[in-house]
Amino acid sequence: MELVFLLICGGLAVISSLLVIFARSTLHSALWMVFSFFMVAVIYVLLHAQFLAMLQIIIYAGAIMMFIIFAVMMLNLRQERDAKVNTxxxxxxxxxxxxxxxxxxxxxxxxxxxxxxxxxxxxxxxxxxxxxxxxxxxxxxxxxxxxxxxxxxxxxxxxxxxxxxxxxx
Amino acid sequence: MLEFMTILIIKTLVAFIVAILIVAYSTWIERKVLGHVQLRHGPLRVGFHGLLQPIADGVKGFFKEELIPDNADKPLFVLAPIISMGAAVTLVVLIPFGDKVTIMGREITLYLTDLDVGVLLILGISTIGSYGGILGGWSSGNKYGVIGGMRGAAQMISYELSLALALIAVVMVSGSLSLVDIVNSQTGLWNIVKQPVAFVLFIICGLAEINRTPFDMPEAEAELACGFNVEYSSMKFALFFMAEYCHMFVFAALVTTFFLGGWHGPIIDGPHWFFLKTFFMIFFCVWERSTFPRLRYDQVMSFGWKILLPIGLLNILLTGLWMLIFNI
Structure with a gap:
């Protein structure tokens, strides 16, 4: 039972962290990061580290990501910029x-x-x-x-x- | 195991239905009380004194046309009200309605769960819930919406701090992060007597967190044309609306739990005291809405950072000193 939960949450955490990198809009990648933090918090709960899980949600998913999203909204990065660099x-x-x-x-x-x-x-x-x-x-x-x-x-x-x-x- | 699961499922359903009914009828209370404060009648036509009005409103919400603006960020636009409502309903899980009762030979606790990190979980989930309004404003592609969302984010960051500081003082006095233990520690003497400063802080910051009127910066009708929910229609708007009233119920229940002694009261302890106090707090929320005008945005920010935060820190310091000197 716990293993199933761990696999699901771990898988979702990995997928959402990949989406943080691959999402085209800055705000979307910030939100995937929130989701990833949330899944990591669930993994902490599975490890019986509830206190750590709560801190993860309050500090990372809550406060820090709120600041990042606030900054993204302030900078108005809505347009998706095409990367045209000589690669x-x-x-x-x-x-x-x-x-x-x-x-x-x-x-x-x-x-x-x-x-x-x-x-x-x-x-x-x-x-x-x-x-x-x-x-x-x-x-x-x-x-x-x-x-x-x-x-x-x-x-x-x-x-x-x-x-x-x-x-x- | 099966018995445990059955009891848990029944309890969850009952708590959910009670919460939704209270949410529906706090809209009725709000309109009725506001009406009488302004020397009007409020809803009167649907049912006895408008008692069926919330149901009629719900039905209307389902049958309205759904609009999604062209330049909206569609997935986020749909997700935002769900986050809002989901977080608000999740908070109901943590509220202790009463102590143990014996029904049909089984001892049943009148709370769904008693976590040893309950206070922290409340802070965490309420932050997650505020993403709903912020994303709703941003994703609708409307400048009023964006301004409303940004105000929501800034207000959330500012007032969550003082709210947490007020709660730390309560936790210090009660000696536990579990809501049930906090209620049990208030037998005889409620926390409102032990922590009057934290009580006032919690009320002010809580009203700011649930966007009630003196602090309803994200939606400020007069300045932002309803702010973050300006582009929402039909059931999505209704979800935002319900989330707001659900937050009001949770706020009232938390004030009851943290400061007004929860299910304790004169004569017989029990959930009736809890609901009585909670409804008084809901009435209080409506009462102050009809009393205070909206603050200016910069006033809200400087009030939060320059006045409430230092008071919260000072309160913790004094509480610590008091506990040290009197050796509690």
Missing amino acids: RISKVVGVGALIVLFLELMLVSLGQNLNAIQGPITDTLVATYGRVAVISNFLFADYLLPFEVVSILLTAGVIGAVVLAKRVK
């Missing part, structure tokens, strides 16, 4: 960089059994290694691949924002 060179460079990154990610997956700490986290484990060591073990050994993927995504987001802002002259 030939950047496509070649982009595909090349993608291949390099993919190879690097292959290397990353080799490093997954580097972890110094085995087994579940217990109080004695935390006492021996310290909290920071435990977290870094998680981040840089167990979940290295997702960590790298997220960092690539964030970099792409920053570069994308710069490109989009530069286009308007």
Whole structure:
């Protein structure tokens, strides 16, 4: 039962996050983002983290997205701008960089059994290694691949924002 | 399991029907009270003293022509009233109408759910609901609509803060985020006595959140020709209208729950006290509408940020000090 809910909500969260990127109107992508946040909140509820879920709704789906939508409405970005940028060179460079990154990610997956700490986290484990060591073990050994993927995504987001802002002259 | 589900479904249906009936008849109360305040009669023809007027209005709403403007953003235009009404009805789930009662040997609670994060969920869902009005205004492709929607967004951000601050003081006194626990903590002494400042803050900010008259910036008939719902017709308009009255009912019920002791009262505790207080608050909403003129938009904003917010913060500080000194 919970698994079904998790699959539905997780799937909807992923689809709506994709739609945030692909929606043509700025306001629509903002709204898909609200929906995505909402679905993530449902996943928190499934994990029995109700408090986190409520904060997710109030702060992200509520306050922050309200500010973003307010800004979008103020700027009146209703017209869908056609992207007419010379993309030939950047496509070649982009595909090349993608291949390099993919190879690097292959290397990353080799490093997954580097972890110094085995087994579940217990109080004695935390006492021996310290909290920071435990977290870094998680981040840089167990979940290295997702960590790298997220960092690539964030970099792409920053570069994308710069490109989009530069286009308007 | 089956018994539990059956009881839950029956309770949900009853709560929903009661809420919708109260929503329908608060339109009647509003028109009747406004009429008598202005030395008129209000609705009089349909049924005894206009008692069937809400039903006639509903039927009329269904049979009106649906119009969607050419330059409207169609999916959002359809979605906006649904968001408004959906969020408003969802809030009814959280309201504790009464304590446990025994019916046919079974102990049944007169509330649908008792979440340990109830107060936060109310704040969250009410924010989601306000997207309805904002998107409705924006998607209708009308400048009055857009201005109304933007005013709605700005007002929501400003007054939600002070509303939450007022609630924090209540939560501090009651020691819980669950609505049922908050009501139970008011046995004997209601929160209106313990937290008079928070009570006034909550009433003012709540009226702003549900867009009642001194703060009805998003629709301001005189300036914006009805603002965010200017392009809506037929049942979509009726949904916005019902959402507004549903919010009024929820607001009245929440004031009762947070400050007026919920189902507690002299002689016998029970849901009758809850409904009595809730109807008094609904009457209050209509009463103040006929008393106060609409504020100017910039006055609303500066009032929210420069007066209500500092008062809310100061109230929390004083409540904390008071609890610390008297060791409560």
